[in-house]
Amino acid sequence: MMGLMDEIDKTAQVIQQIRWPLRLTWAAMIWERGLGAFWPFLSLVALCYAVWVFAGAALLHAAIWIVLAGLLVTTLWRGVAAFQWPRRDAALAWLDHSHPHRPISAYLDEISVGRGQIRTAALWEAHLARMQRDLAGLEAIKPDPHLARRDPYALRLIALTALAMALIFGNAAREVQPSQGSEIAAGPSWEAWVEPPRYTGLPTLYLQDLPHADASAIEVVTGTRLILRIYDSADAMEVNHSFGDQAGALADDLIISQSGDVAIGDAAWRFIVTPDAPPSVTILGAPQLEAPDQTAIAYRAEDDFAILGGAATLLLDLEAVTRRYGLSVPPEPRDDLVFDLPMPFSGDRAAFSETLIEDLSKSVLANLPVTLTVTVEDGLGQTGRATLQVARLPSRRFFDPLAASLIEQRRDLLWSVENAPRVAQVLRAITYAPQTYLEDEATYLPLRSVIRRIEAAPAPLARETRNELAEILWQVAVDLEEIDLDDALAALRQAQERLSEAMRRGASDEEIAQLMEDLQRAMDDYIRELAQSAEPSDTPTDSPDQGQEGMELSMNDLSQMMDQIQELMEQGRMAEAQAMLDALSQMLENMEVTQGQGQGSAGERAMEDLRDTLREQQGLADDSFRSFQDSFGQGEPSDQDEEQSLADRQEALRDSLREQAENLPGQGREEGQAARDRLDEAERAMRDAARALEEGDMAGALDRQADAMDALREGMDQLGRAFADEGGTPREDDAPQMGETQQGGQQQGSARPLTDPLGRATGGEGAGVAGGPLSRQEAARRAEELLEELRRRSGETTRPDQERDYLRRLIEPY
Secondary structure: OOOHHHHHHHHHHHHHHHHHEEEEEEEEHHHHHHHHHHHHHHHHHHHHHHHHHOHHHHHHHHHHHHHHHHHHHHHHHHHHOOOOOOOHHHHHHHHHHHOOOHHHHHHHOOOOOOOOOOHHHHHHHHHHHHHHHHHHHHOOOOOOOHHHHHHOOOOHHHHHHHHHHHHHHHOOOOOOOOOOOOOOOOOOEEEEEEOOOOOOOOEEEEHOOOOOOOOEEEEEOOOOOEEEEEEEOOOOOOEEOOOHHHHHOOOOOEEEEOOOOEEOOEEEEEEEEEOOOOOEEEOOOOEEEEOOEEEEEEEEEEEEOOOOOOOEEEEEEEHOOOOOOHOOOOOOOOOOOOEEOOOHHHOOOEEEEEEEEOOOOOOOOOOOOOEEEEEEEEEOEEEEEEEEOOOOOOOOOOOHHHHHHHHHHHHHHHHHHHHHHHHHHHHHHOOHHHHHHOOHHHHHHHHHHHHHHHHHHOOOOOOOHHHHHHHHHHHHHHHOOOOOOOHHHHHHHHHHEEEEEEEHHOOHHHHHHHHHHHHHHHHHHHHHHHHHHHOOOOOOOOHHHHHHHHHHHHHHHHHHHHHHHHHHHHHHHHHHHHHHHHHHHHHHHHHHHHHOOOOOOHHHHHHHHHHHHHHHHHHHHHHHHHHHHHHHHHHOOHHHHHHHHHHHHHHHHHHHHHHHOOOOOOOOOOHHHHHHHHHHHHHHHHHHHHHHHHHHHHHHHHHHHHHHHHHHHHHHHHHHHHHHHHHHOOHHHOOOOOOOOOOOOOOOOOOOOOEEOOOEEEEEOOOEEEOOOOOHHHHHHHHHHHHHHHHHHHHOOOOOHHHHHHHHHHHOOO
């Protein structure tokens, strides 16, 4: 009897400890069994309610309601029959089975073997303590009615959706429809909207939802439209407003431009008009030269709503112009330069900053004082304006003396046609001794053509002719200004040496700043030429990706070193800046050596000779075309001496090409033979062109010259393929072994010395010494010394980051 009482007390103690998890589990069982039994009844109830809300009881036939009522009774009876009320013992067993250790039944168990033994009792107490902890961690079981198995067609979800639609959009308090004889007294019906201007981005307001005048005033923007719609008799409702001079009855839409009241029947509203402030604009500094041909004008615009557009206007500041030489005569009247301002593609236009970039190099206003006016406009048509006096409109600068002189004459010619005789006189002085100033006929002949056309044209010079001559002068000046890579490197080295010398002798800050600006300009020219020289050419390379990567690294290194030098000089650390200049000089020497590698090979010399021939043929074709134009414009045959001179030049060029074809490398290869065939075609076309020039057939000569240039290009392409196959990437079986050398110091299978990302030689020479290959011990010792040197250099913080990263990549495999 006592054991039974102890067991009952123990069970009550367990139930008391887990009372809340047990209660929640019991409720979950009720919910689970209830939904499993009554889901058809509940779904049918929801569906009937939705039908009643949307269709109404009067719109459905009585038979339908009878059927629905029968289904409701049937599903309810089946639910009651299927539902079983869960007992507490079942909930207790379910909760116990949810834990892998069955803590409830384990805690209520009694020891059956070893009762009274000390060790057994201690083990049993430890077991009960563990089960006690598991009891404290029991959690209620979540219900899972498994309705998906019982409702495979998801009818319950359809009923639930219909119920949700009824609760959201239905009228739960639907009134009974009136009979046909009854009448409902209805007052006048109306609606009104307050619609702000579209450019403001403000929402449209529904007047019935706005507070009346006795509550608070309604703020609107100037130009807001008040829209009123009366659906009953307008005479049954009084509508008035008091907006200034427009006060009176409101019969149509109204544009609100000032504060006032609106009364519709017994309701009234007070509107306060907020004026739309005009936009403002600020010019962010003087125009800057972003690129050789790009002038940048930065501005900031603000408005209370949005900026719709704007324009920048450039006007000549005649009072600030130094009136001398070609600018002494009055300028021709011309339209101002007007450019549309760039607007943000997306985002807020209430406040933003943008930059207008235009090419103003060819404008007559280039490098002259101008007045810059920036205007912006908002949606209401209001404008904001900012003006800036610019002492010199920045545009492309020409540093070559002859190019700068031609640009000045071009400006004078565009300034006024009265300057045409003076321009012709200056050009005659320039071309008087062409061997002194001009490098080739490509510069001399266009200038002579400009002189002849100016002197032959009737005064005053027609503006169309003036514009054509100005374009010729521009092209000649640009051709003179363009420098090759060697010239750019020489100018850069010279600028670097001048700056280094000034720093050593302690020059003034102004002089050093000017020399630093010259060095930066020379660096920009060199980087631009370096990038142009890296563009794909007709001659394929062994590893174009590697070459492009090395070129990018070289340009990045130079730019970073320039930035470091500038920073050190601004901080007054002249010694460190001098060290960086010395490093820059060393890098330029490395680049100069890298550029000179491989230039003496027979293949590259042949390609360079063919390029020269192609350029000469192009120049000869240009001269032939100009002669053809001159003769056509005069309406008479061309001068015989001139045609004979062109024919002699064509014949001499043909002889040069024949000699090049005879000495062409790449014998025994298919591509080399194909290149020789194309050059033979070019030679025949040149022969026909020379014959046509002798006979005065200028049109036929131009056709043959075009054929010759096409054949030359194809031959150069074939020759490039032949050289690529001959000096391409070596195969695995052709790779040199350790210590093997080749005559000339290059590795077998390599057409040119290998270079690192900085353009320096990476050991393309043989690993051995003059006496022969290294021994195994000597090679291992030198490899260890080289590895230690790489580690030392990679740890020097004074070296450029690009070089240190390259050194670390070399060390990583070891």
